Amino acid sequence: MGLELVGSETIADASESPLSISGLTVSYGEKPAVFSVDVSFQPGQMTAIVGPNGAGKSTLLKAALGIIRPLSGRVTSYGRPLDEMRARIAYVPQRASVDWDFPARVLDVVMMGLYRELGLLGRMRGQHRARAMACLARVGMEGFANRQIGQLSGGQQQRVFLARALAQGADLYLLDEPFAGVDAATEKAIINVLKDLNAQGRTVIAVHHDLATVPEYFDRLFLINTTAIAEGPMAEVFTPANLQVAYGGRLALAQLGSAAAG
Amino acid sequence: MGQDFVMLSLPPLVIGICAAVACALPGNFLLLRRQALIGDAISHVVLPGIVVGFLVTGVVATWPMMLGAAAAALLAVVLIETIRRLGRIEPGAAMGVVFTAMFAGGVLLLEQSAASGVHLDVQHALYGNLESLIWLDGWGWGALMDAEALRGLPPELPRIGGVMLGVIALTAVMWRALVISTFDEGFARTLGLPTGAIGLGLVAVAAVAAVAAFDAVGSIIVIAMFICPPAAARLMTNRMGWQVAWSVVFACLSAVLGYVLAGYGPLWLGYQNALSAAGMIATVSGAILGLAALFGPCRHRGGAPVENGAI
Numbered sequence: 208m209g210l211e212l213v214g215s216e217t218i219a220d221a222s223e224s225p226l227s228i229s230g231l232t233v234s235y236g237e238k239p240a241v242f243s244v245d246v247s248f249q250p251g252q253m254t255a256i257v258g259p260n261g262a263g264k265s266t267l268l269k270a271a272l273g274i275i276r277p278l279s280g281r282v283t284s285y286g287r288p289l290d291e292m293r294a295r296i297a298y299v300p301q302r303a304s305v306d307w308d309f310p311a312r313v314l315d316v317v318m319m320g321l322y323r324e325l326g327l328l329g330r331m332r333g334q335h336r337a338r339a340m341a342c343l344a345r346v347g348m349e350g351f352a353n354r355q356i357g358q359l360s361g362g363q364q365q366r367v368f369l370a371r372a373l374a375q376g377a378d379l380y381l382l383d384e385p386f387a388g389v390d391a392a393t394e395k396a397i398i399n400v401l402k403d404l405n406a407q408g409r410t411v412i413a414v415h416h417d418l419a420t421v422p423e424y425f426d427r428l429f430l431i432n433t434t435a436i437a438e439g440p441m442a443e444v445f446t447p448a449n450l451q452v453a454y455g456g457r458l459a460l461a462q463l464g465s466a467a468a469g
Numbered sequence: 470m471g472q473d474f475v476m477l478s479l480p481p482l483v484i485g486i487c488a489a490v491a492c493a494l495p496g497n498f499l500l501l502r503r504q505a506l507i508g509d510a511i512s513h514v515v516l517p518g519i520v521v522g523f524l525v526t527g528v529v530a531t532w533p534m535m536l537g538a539a540a541a542a543l544l545a546v547v548l549i550e551t552i553r554r555l556g557r558i559e560p561g562a563a564m565g566v567v568f569t570a571m572f573a574g575g576v577l578l579l580e581q582s583a584a585s586g587v588h589l590d591v592q593h594a595l596y597g598n599l600e601s602l603i604w605l606d607g608w609g610w611g612a613l614m615d616a617e618a619l620r621g622l623p624p625e626l627p628r629i630g631g632v633m634l635g636v637i638a639l640t641a642v643m644w645r646a647l648v649i650s651t652f653d654e655g656f657a658r659t660l661g662l663p664t665g666a667i668g669l670g671l672v673a674v675a676a677v678a679a680v681a682a683f684d685a686v687g688s689i690i691v692i693a694m695f696i697c698p699p700a701a702a703r704l705m706t707n708r709m710g711w712q713v714a715w716s717v718v719f720a721c722l723s724a725v726l727g728y729v730l731a732g733y734g735p736l737w738l739g740y741q742n743a744l745s746a747a748g749m750i751a752t753v754s755g756a757i758l759g760l761a762a763l764f765g766p767c768r769h770r771g772g773a774p775v776e777n778g779a780i
Contacts, residue, residue, distance in 0.1 A: 235557070274655045290661065298659040305653045309501060310709045319649050322660050327645055355707035355767075371656075 223286040225250050225295075225379040225410045226271060231280030233263070233270045239278075240266045244435045248412055248427075253405050254438075255415040255425040259454050262432040264414040265301065265383050272298055272381065284379065294323050297377035299368045301384050307357045313367050314352040317342055320374030342373040345403075347396050362393030369397055380404060382413040386420075398424055421445065475607040481599045482728055484626050485690070485750060488682035489720035491633040492694035494640050495675040497713050500699045501651050504560050507549075507672055508695030510568035511679040512688035514545040517575030524578070531624070535684055542676035545571055550669060599686050599728070599746040602626070625685035632681040639674055640713075647671065648709055686747055693751035694720055701758040704765030723754035 227247040233240050241263035248254050256264045270277040273289065284292035297320070317339040318331070325331065343349045346366040351359065356367065365385060372380060380401070386394050401411050401424075415421055421428065421441070428444040430436040430453045437444045492508065499505050515538035522537025545567050553563040606612060606621030613619070640647070650657035650664045657664050679691045702715035727750030732743050762768060 269655065272655075272659045274658045293659065293661045296659065298656060300653065300655045304655060306501070309652045310703060310707050310712045311648075311652060312708060315708070316652070319652070319656070322645060322649060322662075325645070327642060357707075 223250065224248055224283075225285055226289075226381070226412065227283045228267070228271055229281050231267065231270055231282070232278045233266050233275065233280075234278055235266075239433060241270060241277075241431075242434050244280075244431065246429055246435055246438050248410065248429070248438075250410050251405070251408050252427050253401065253411045253413075253425045254427040254429055255413055255421050256429045256431060257415055257418070257421060257453070258431040258436075262453070264431060267431065268298075268381055268383055268412075268414060272296070295378040297372035297375040297380050299372045299380070299382040299385055301387065302361060302365050302368065304383075307359070307364060309356065311356055312352065313343065313348065313354050313356055313359070314339055316356055316367050317370045317374050320371040323375070339370075339374055342370040343367075345373055345400055346370045360390070362389035365389050366393055366396060369400060373400070377409070379410045380412070382411070384414050384416065386415065386417065418450070472607075472609045475609055475612060476605065477603050478728070478732070479607065480604045480623050480626055481602050481746060482725060484602055484623070484629055484685050485599060485724035485728055485746070486721050487626075487629040487633040488686045488690055489694045489698070489724040489750070489754075490717055491629065491636045491678040492675075492682055492691055493698040493716045493720035494636050494713065495671055495678060496695035497699040497702070497709075497716050498647055498651050498671055499675060499695060500703070502560075502668070502671075504564075504672070505696045505700075506561055506564050507546075507675055508679055509692050510545060510549065510564040511542045511676050512683055512691045513568040513572040514541045514575075515680060515683055515688070517541050517571050517578055520575055520578040524581075531684065535680060538680045538683065539677065541571065542680055543673060546669065546672045546676055550672075599750075600732075600743070602685065629681050629685045632678055636674060636678055643667070643670075686750075689751045690747050693754045694723070697751075697754035697758045698723065701754075701761035701765070704761040704768045707767050719754065719757050723750050723757060727751070727753040 224247040229245045231244045232242050240261075244263075244267060256267065258264050266275065269275045270280070271282045271289070273282075282289045284296060289296075314336070318335065320342070321331075321335055321339065325335070340349060340352060343352055346369050348363060348366050348370060351363065351367075356364065359367065369382075369385065372382075382401075385397055385401075389397070401413070405411055405426075413425070415424070422445055426441060427439060428441050429438040430444060430449055432453045432455065436453050437449050496505065496508065499507055518537040518539070518541025519534045520537075521541070522534040525537070526533040548567045549560070549563045552558070552566060553560050556563065602623040602625055604612075604618075604622055606615075606618040608615075608618065646657070646662055646667055649660070650662055650667050654664050657667075675695070679688075679695070682691045682694070698716040698719035699712070701719050702712045705715045706712050728746045730744075730753065731746040731749035734749070735742055735744060
């Protein structure tokens with residue numbers, strides 16, 4: 208896995224939070240999916256967002272990014288309104304959120320990551336193509352550039368999404384369940400890329416569901432179950448007591464044991 | 470041949486092609502957004518619009534009715550989006566609710582206007598009247614250079630031609646934003662793209678194309694052209710740009726082949742009558758879709774290989 212820098216070289220200011228959320232409430236119906244959440248993610252860190260199914264993990268990300276409209280709440284990025292900072296933010300949606308029968312090749316999807324740079328009518332040049340190919344190479348997919356995206360396995364699709372985010376050359380990477388339903392090789396490839404990004408000083412925030420790998424993959428943990436439960440360094444937050452609160456007793460003893468050991 | 474062709478066949482052919490292309494272009498995106506029914510919906514809701522246009526002005530004239538139709542189409546689009554968002558239901562259901570209700574309202578309104586003794590032709594709205602769009606001043610190919618003769622062109626031709634050029638230009642300019650927000654709306658939002666406005670704009674363009682085409686060729690072609698050429702094109706290629714190109718080819722092919730078959734097909738078979746050109750164009754587009762479904766190179770989808778086989 209190459210460590211070469213693709214895209215923007217600007218690393219965020221060390222002090223400002225790349226994503227700060229206050230008083231965020233989102234509701235799909237009568238019951239809120241996310242209720243009055245305050246959280247400031249730390250720059251240059253890898254943070255996992257963890258909670259039970261339906262805890263509002265994905266909803267929190269989507270509302271923070273303006274994909275869905277929250278009832279209330281303020282979101283800032285690097286101390287500015289999020290809308291002004293979009294060039295520095297890359298988002299990897301859940302794989303299942305798009306129709307993979309869409310008539311596009313792998314390279315076409317990765318090129319979408321260059322949209323902010325190219326705009327509506329900017330000319331696509333050889334260097335853009337080369338950069339998209341470099342991003343594919345970083346996720347081990349350079350041999351698939353001309354494949355139709357529907358012909359990929361789930362893990363390969365996830366890597367294409369990650370390559371598209373890499374093409375954005377962002378400082379903050381937000382990923383929604385990047386390890387859901389992927390094969391072991393893909394999981395390893397993705398975590399390596401994320402650790403590379405982190406080593407370059409970029410911030411990574413990912414919704415994650417596998418408690419067994421949380422402490423191994425991430426530095427910090429944000430526990431959520433509709434309301435925010437705890438945010439902090441892994442060792443302080445990843446405790447049986449906190450997990451018990453987050454999962455409301457729905458957690459197997461073995462998992463709590465691994466938390467105690469971790 | 471020259472004079473007859475220019476006078477009788479050239480205008481309907483060109484109008485048919487323009488209508489087919491103007492509808493097929495937005496149809497590509499609507500199809501991929503699972504909103505292909507919108508063409509059906511729009512061609513139904515124009516009925517109340519036309520009736521209202523008549524009731525307000527009291528004359529059976531093109532412009533009031535077209536404006537009424539366009540207003541009704543835009544109202545329907547807004548209603549569909551509102552119901553879809555507020556009700557959190559799938560677009561197909563929202564369209565079904567809106568267009569049946571508005572069409573039914575149109576029928577009631579029409580009854581009222583019929584009661585006042587004026588005749589509005591619903592059949593005409595459905596089948597159009599492509600064959601009647603002739604160019605009496607078209608004395609031969611030279612007439613295409615003759616300003617005097619050109620003024621005698623059926624007014625539908627510049628209207629649908631202008632709309633087609635507008636649709637082509639908008640599709641070209643908005644291409645990247647359209648493709649990204651059609652494929653992955655959430656991601657498009659994070660890029661700062663106004664996905665709501667893009668979606669609404671697409672449907673509004675489709676509505677304008679539908680109303681202009683409907684005026685010239687009737688709603689059957691409108692419904693067919695929104696769906697058949699893009700759907701057939703999808704089976705020919707796995708790339709968006711090529712899909713749109715194929716859909717334009719299929720739309721033109723349907724228009725030309727349909728018009729010729731309707732006019733001369735029965736003669737070749739020894740019958741005296743001609744068939745409805747609009748009906749035949751729609752039928753040909755359906756036949757093309759059928760052929761593409763049977764023989765198109767890209768009709769096998771996904772078939773995602775085994776998960777562990779990655780790399």
